[in-house]
Amino acid sequence: MLNIGVLGSGSGSNFQAIQDAIKAGKIAARINCVASDVADAYILERARKEGIAAAHIDCSPFKTKIEGEGARRMIDYLDEHEVDFVVLAGFMRMVKEPLLSAFPLRMVNIHPALLPAFPGLASWKQALEYGAKLAGCTVHFIDAGMDTGPIILQRAVPVEDDDTPESLHARIQVEEHIAYPEAIGLIAEGRVEVAGRRVLIDRGNLSRI
């Protein structure tokens, strides 16, 4: 049974998809708490509606990363709620020390692109402007890089000729809400193994994750 802490900065639709999958009995996990670096992020309201502990964690003085004192505050909050697995769900900061090393291969993210294509911000807009014909999402472990950690799974969607950034983003989000619960479910069942950069499923050496 995974004891999950979710970190988010925005609306929390991926948090909701994971929580719904847990309630439907599809993931052997519980979400112990939700934390946001944004005081009025809707993800906190969603968590409270689900009866899940939710808190704003001060990540200042930085704006685009969680590091130092802010990271220590986050670790304290996650420890307080006995979290052993961290899920980033629209958390808009790079994870730095000491948080990065506090959950080695126990922290995942979902990125709205087929990595390594289009890392960074607004990747659906990057894909559209590049003229890609396939876009998608990637669930990956967190490492020290920007969207570079080992990939657990990816799902593709077509880019349509009449897409706007918004319509493409919406199509990708539909896949995110499938991919993220699926990936976390595999991890919760002990079926995921990391070998260098490759993430393998059902290889038998289930102690690795």
Next chain:
Amino acid sequence: MLNIGVLGSGSGSNFQAIQDAIKAGKIAARINCVASDVADAYILERARKEGIAAAHIDCSPFKTKIEGEGARRMIDYLDEHEVDFVVLAGFMRMVKEPLLSAFPLRMVNIHPALLPAFPGLASWKQALEYGAKLAGCTVHFIDAGMDTGPIILQRAVPVEDDDTPESLHARIQVEEHIAYPEAIGLIAEGRVEVAGRRVLIDRGNLSRI
């Protein structure tokens, strides 16, 4: 009716897929000639078996690009066979001047990756080593960059946990043999339009390509 010249350095399986689609009446085009920078490339033998003019074109002194005298020899050969559209099929050289400008938006390539991920050589091996869960192929117009031209279409395949570079490459090639004839067929039917980096299908302004 497109009058196609195919340039290849290897076995020519994509040449064969396109020729088979033409013979089956699926593409309003003919392949007027095949050229290779490699004297004993199997693509030349394939062409001759199909009754298509085939020639080795000396691209020396360069090894990884076609430029200068070699490019002029290639242009002469293509002109001699009244080629108005160039298809690169496993042609292992960067296209430089004057060939690059001789066929503006009239030269296409297929790359065995979901560009912009994994440009360059042995991209299936790159994808496997990176740990990507989706690989695929990209048909694109040629521009001055390395695998950077406007994308016509892309097809994805899964990367399996037990894939070798060879097994993944074979799975991608199956999709190449579907994607390349499809893309050339769309162009032959005048249905493809380029707007900046984006390639649009059936937008009504059919004079652009």
